[in-house]
Amino acid sequence: MNLNxxxxxxxxxxVGSAILLILLDLFLxxxxxxxxxxxxxxxxxxxxxxxxxxxxxxxxxxxxxxxxKKDLLSALSQLLILFTLLxxxxxxxxxxxxxxxxxxxxxxxxxxxxxxxxxxxxxxxxLATLFVSLxxxxxxxxxxxxxxxxxxxxxxxxxxxxxxxxxGAAVIAYGFAVxxxxxxxxxxxxxxxxxxxxxxxxxxxxxxxxxxxxxFKVGAVPFHGWMPDAYHGAPTPVTLFMGASVKVAVxxxxxxxxxxxxxxxxERWGEAVLxxxxxxxxxxxxxxxxxxxxxxxxAYSSISHAGVxxxxxxxxxxxAVYSVFFYLFAYTFMTIAAFxxxxxxxxxxxxxxxxxxxxxxxxxSPFLALLSVVIFMALAGIPPLLGFWAKFYVLxxxxxxxxxxxxxxxxxxxxxxxxxxxxxxxxxxxxxxxxEGVPVGxxxxxxxxxxxxxxxxxxxxxxxxxxxxxxxxASFIKGTM
Amino acid sequence: xxxxxxxxxxxxxxxxxxxxxxxxxxxIALVTTGLVLVLAVLLLFQFDPSKSSSFQFIDYGHxxxxxxxxxxxxxxxxxxxxxxxTALLTFIAVPSAWNYIGRRKxxxxxxxxxxxxxxxxxxxxxxxxxxxxxxxxxxVPMSLIIGIWGGERRIYSAxxxxxxxxxxxxxxxxxxxVLVVFYTSLTGNFTFDLQxxxxxxxxxxxxxxxxxxxxxxxxxxxxxxxxxxxxxxAHVEAPTPGSVILAGVLLKMGTYGFLRFSLxxxxxxxxxxxxxxxxxxxxAVIYTALVALVQKDLKKVIAYSSVSHMGFVxxxxxxxxxxxxxxxxxxxxxxxxxxxxxxxxxxxxxERLHTREISKMGGLAALAPKLATLGMLFTMxxxxxxxxxxxxxxxxxxxxxxxxxxxxxxxxxxGVIFGAAYMLYTYRNVFFLEPKVLSFEDLDRRExxxxxxxxxxxxxxxxxxxxxxxxxxxxxxxxxxxx
Numbered sequence: 036m037n038l039n040x041x042x043x044x045x046x047x048x049x050v051g052s053a054i055l056l057i058l059l060d061l062f063l064x065x066x067x068x069x070x071x072x073x074x075x076x077x078x079x080x081x082x083x084x085x086x087x088x089x090x091x092x093x094x095x096x097x098x099x100x101x102x103x104k105k106d107l108l109s110a111l112s113q114l115l116i117l118f119t120l121l122x123x124x125x126x127x128x129x130x131x132x133x134x135x136x137x138x139x140x141x142x143x144x145x146x147x148x149x150x151x152x153x154x155x156x157x158x159x160x161x162l163a164t165l166f167v168s169l170x171x172x173x174x175x176x177x178x179x180x181x182x183x184x185x186x187x188x189x190x191x192x193x194x195x196x197x198x199x200x201x202x203g204a205a206v207i208a209y210g211f212a213v214x215x216x217x218x219x220x221x222x223x224x225x226x227x228x229x230x231x232x233x234x235x236x237x238x239x240x241x242x243x244x245x246x247x248x249x250x251f252k253v254g255a256v257p258f259h260g261w262m263p264d265a266y267h268g269a270p271t272p273v274t275l276f277m278g279a280s281v282k283v284a285v286x287x288x289x290x291x292x293x294x295x296x297x298x299x300x301x302e303r304w305g306e307a308v309l310x311x312x313x314x315x316x317x318x319x320x321x322x323x324x325x326x327x328x329x330x331x332x333x334a335y336s337s338i339s340h341a342g343v344x345x346x347x348x349x350x351x352x353x354x355a356v357y358s359v360f361f362y363l364f365a366y367t368f369m370t371i372a373a374f375x376x377x378x379x380x381x382x383x384x385x386x387x388x389x390x391x392x393x394x395x396x397x398x399x400s401p402f403l404a405l406l407s408v409v410i411f412m413a414l415a416g417i418p419p420l421l422g423f424w425a426k427f428y429v430l431x432x433x434x435x436x437x438x439x440x441x442x443x444x445x446x447x448x449x450x451x452x453x454x455x456x457x458x459x460x461x462x463x464x465x466x467x468x469x470x471e472g473v474p475v476g477x478x479x480x481x482x483x484x485x486x487x488x489x490x491x492x493x494x495x496x497x498x499x500x501x502x503x504x505x506x507x508x509a510s511f512i513k514g515t516m
Numbered sequence: 517x518x519x520x521x522x523x524x525x526x527x528x529x530x531x532x533x534x535x536x537x538x539x540x541x542x543x544i545a546l547v548t549t550g551l552v553l554v555l556a557v558l559l560l561f562q563f564d565p566s567k568s569s570s571f572q573f574i575d576y577g578h579x580x581x582x583x584x585x586x587x588x589x590x591x592x593x594x595x596x597x598x599x600x601x602t603a604l605l606t607f608i609a610v611p612s613a614w615n616y617i618g619r620r621k622x623x624x625x626x627x628x629x630x631x632x633x634x635x636x637x638x639x640x641x642x643x644x645x646x647x648x649x650x651x652x653x654x655x656v657p658m659s660l661i662i663g664i665w666g667g668e669r670r671i672y673s674a675x676x677x678x679x680x681x682x683x684x685x686x687x688x689x690x691x692x693x694v695l696v697v698f699y700t701s702l703t704g705n706f707t708f709d710l711q712x713x714x715x716x717x718x719x720x721x722x723x724x725x726x727x728x729x730x731x732x733x734x735x736x737x738x739x740x741x742x743x744x745x746x747x748x749x750a751h752v753e754a755p756t757p758g759s760v761i762l763a764g765v766l767l768k769m770g771t772y773g774f775l776r777f778s779l780x781x782x783x784x785x786x787x788x789x790x791x792x793x794x795x796x797x798x799x800a801v802i803y804t805a806l807v808a809l810v811q812k813d814l815k816k817v818i819a820y821s822s823v824s825h826m827g828f829v830x831x832x833x834x835x836x837x838x839x840x841x842x843x844x845x846x847x848x849x850x851x852x853x854x855x856x857x858x859x860x861x862x863x864x865x866x867e868r869l870h871t872r873e874i875s876k877m878g879g880l881a882a883l884a885p886k887l888a889t890l891g892m893l894f895t896m897x898x899x900x901x902x903x904x905x906x907x908x909x910x911x912x913x914x915x916x917x918x919x920x921x922x923x924x925x926x927x928x929x930x931g932v933i934f935g936a937a938y939m940l941y942t943y944r945n946v947f948f949l950e951p952k953v954l955s956f957e958d959l960d961r962r963e964x965x966x967x968x969x970x971x972x973x974x975x976x977x978x979x980x981x982x983x984x985x986x987x988x989x990x991x992x993x994x995x996x997x998x999x
Contacts, residue, residue, distance in 0.1 A: 434697050435697055501582040505582055
């Protein structure tokens with residue numbers, strides 16, 4: 036038995052804190068709960084960030100008899116998820132002040148559980164662990180979407196996402212079952228060595244099922260149907276959290292599963308991933324063009340971004356890990372900032388997600404309008420913002436792998452995307468609107484400011500992110516050899 | 517020193533953001549652009565013309581070591597002239613905006629300064645990726661300037677400008693990465709450094725592909741016929757300072773790109789495709805001159821005239837002769853000054869009459885003699901009258917064209933005649949004929965000073981082109997020697 040439980044301190048700490056919050060929730064009166072719970076969650080997350088940083092090993096280490104494997108790729112992804120959680124808490128505090136819910140306590144500890152699920156996903160080294168952690172994350176998010184009283188759109192979205200998401204999960208589970216049937220094990224190394232020595236058509240079916248499930252979770256075409264409704268219907272802070280952290284968790288889990296384990300069939304699934312990626316990149320960009328609702332628009336744009344990341348996955352393994360991690364890093368902060376600003380601008384009777392409400396934004400709050408330029412230009416990939424570098428790394432990876440035509444298609448998708456990313460800026464700066472401003476909450480303002488500031492500073496000095504991607508790649512490779 | 521020029525406008529923009537008063541913004545902008553101009557002139561005097569083919573004042577630092585992307589800037593003869601022009605025209609753009617920009621002044625001048633950094637950056641970058649970043653970064657402030665302070669169809673024009681240029685540059689980025697990856701496969705050294713990349717000779721097949729990838733990006737900017745349709749929209753809708761910068765500086769980025777990248781990197785493809793460029797250039801010269809002849813909007817006349825004049829530059833560049841290339845560079849500078857001044861004049865008239873319809877003007881010469889005099893001077897300069905800087909540029913490009921292909925030169929000369937036709941025709945309709953307005957205020961001191969400065973330079977460099985040309989001789993010889 037090799038439990039190696041000391042490696043698991045950050046996760047245990049989060050579980051403990053979440054349980055503590057559940058207990059607190061039972062005994063505390065509901066008044067003032069939002070402030071207290073958000074502060075506790077914020078503090079807990081900060082401690083978890085420190086713990087993850089302290090317990091991140093460069094040489095990969097296993098725990099729970101190899102069910103969990105930690106390396107720097109997983110540690111850095113966990114940090115990304117925790118940062119998302121931190122900023123989500125900041126945005127949520129204001130949101131709950133504006134739109135009260137009877138389930139304040141539930142909201143915050145479910146958020147922690149969702150983050151925990153994501154954190155386990157990126158370090159899973161065994162199929163069942165991966166599945167369970169995926170479900171922990173997904174189920175927490177279904178709950179989060181439906182927690183606001185009187186918000187029927189949110190409940191509808193939660194139900195839709197729940198039904199379709201369960202099908203996605205079932206497909207993954209079935210794929211895992213097939214793989215287990217062939218290889219007789221659920222541990223990555225054993226599945227891997229068994230596939231290496233004896234690769235059959237059945238294994239390919241298993242891989243195809245798992246891949247479909249993953250494509251569903253990242254919202255790639257043709258499994259994207261739930262995305263716009265879920266993104267649109269969910270309360271904005273939940274959309275923010277889901278948009279950023281699910282992408283990180285699922286993509287990193289995909290890298291850690293597909294590259295070491297399914298490498299013998301890389302030729303086959305690589306092609307498929309590339310095609311799904313290109314189609315998603317183009318489809319998302321085209322579909323977003325027609326949207327008048329920013330959350331729907333960002334949902335389609337997220338399909339497009341997922342497509343771009345998928346094309347990067349389809350390059351050579353080393354390039355893929357490097358550029359995918361870089362992209363996820365940038366995408367996390369772009370998503371937080373974009374949904375953060377929508378949540379910030381939303382008050383009763385004024386929906387920040389409607390483009391028409393963006394009219395004359397510069398007139399009432401110039402600084403927010405300038406931040407929105409940073410955010411949407413970063414999403415569009417205009418230099419020198421972080422989003423540009425993400426796109427650039429994917430481009431370099433694709434061309435190094437000899438895929439010039441896909442590179443051109445990715446760039447075309449980014450050209451089409453420009454057509455809608457410019458819309459909010461046009462409304463904010465070039466159209467006149469009402470003069471009186473919307474009261475903005477301090478904490479979500481801070482979240483938007485921090486994430487846009489990161490987009491600028493790391494855009495000017497991308498070396499930091501680049502180094503982070505490099506060490507996570509190095510650590511990942513060390514673990515798979 | 518070059519880095520200082522890049523940082524100064526950023527600093528000015530920051531200062532404007534921090535200062536509370538809307539009125540003080542323009543003074544900060546004036547001082548900042550003035551300082552940049554002083555630096556540019558200092559650079560001119562410290563530059564060693566006998567070594568104009570090599571880069572001087574190089575500033576160098578690692579920026580993104582993991583992909584070995586460098587911050588590397590410096591100037592050679594070509595860059596020097598472009599930097600001077602950029603600094604000069606941005607400095608002129610501030611007084612041209614003085615009264616024209618009535619609202620959101622802080623934002624305007626801050627954007628103008630950001631734009632200046634990006635434009636200067638394009639002309640001094642020695643790293644391909646750095647160049648691309650400045651090239652793209654420039655789109656945001658320029659589109660905002662068109663879209664916020666422009667005319668009626670400003671939003672359409674701003675988006676068209678942004679998307680059109682971005683569409684061109686996606687091929688540039690892909691082309692650059694393909695080039696660098698190929699270079700890496702040869703030398704094992706992954707770098708975007710232009711001077712390193714120049715050291716390998718690319719196979720012809722790759723040159724052809726890359727030439728067209730780069731061509732699209734640069735051709736949209738120049739603009740080469742048939743990629744010019746964004747230009748009349750952008751120019752007409754842009755506010756005066758926007759038009760001054762667009763015509764004066766932005767168009768030259770395209771031709772600069774051809775000289776800096778296409779010619780040295782893909783010499784064989786460049787030579788091979790020169791005839792196609794001649795055809796496109798001649799079409800631009802003649803067709804757009806004819807289009808300019810029938811315009812009713814004063815700004816459109818000058819916008820189309822810009823496309824026509826850039827046709828001369830393109831033919832000069834692709835003639836691959838010393839005269840053609842030197843003439844083209846000189847014409848770039850000269851056209852910057854002249855078109856900048858003409859857009860300034862249109863702005864002056866628009867501020868007073870609130871119209872750009874030529875048919876609503878007339879007889880302004882009697883009401884505003886100073887305006888009419890300067891207008892005459894710049895009209896003649898745009899026609900290419902000997903004694904003005906445009907003559908030098910146009911004559912040399914025609915000479916270069918003649919050496920490459922006689923027919924091209926004849927057709928270019930025909931374009932000069934059409935040019936004279938539309939300019940003189942327009943001048944007559946605006947300044948002579950029956951007066952259609954009752955009162956018209958003549959130029960004030962601010963306008964007189966800025967236009968006077970441009971007028972002096974146009975005449976001075978018309979009579980003494982060697983002042984600029986001396987920075988280009990060694991550069992051009994080396995450039996052609998390497999081809």
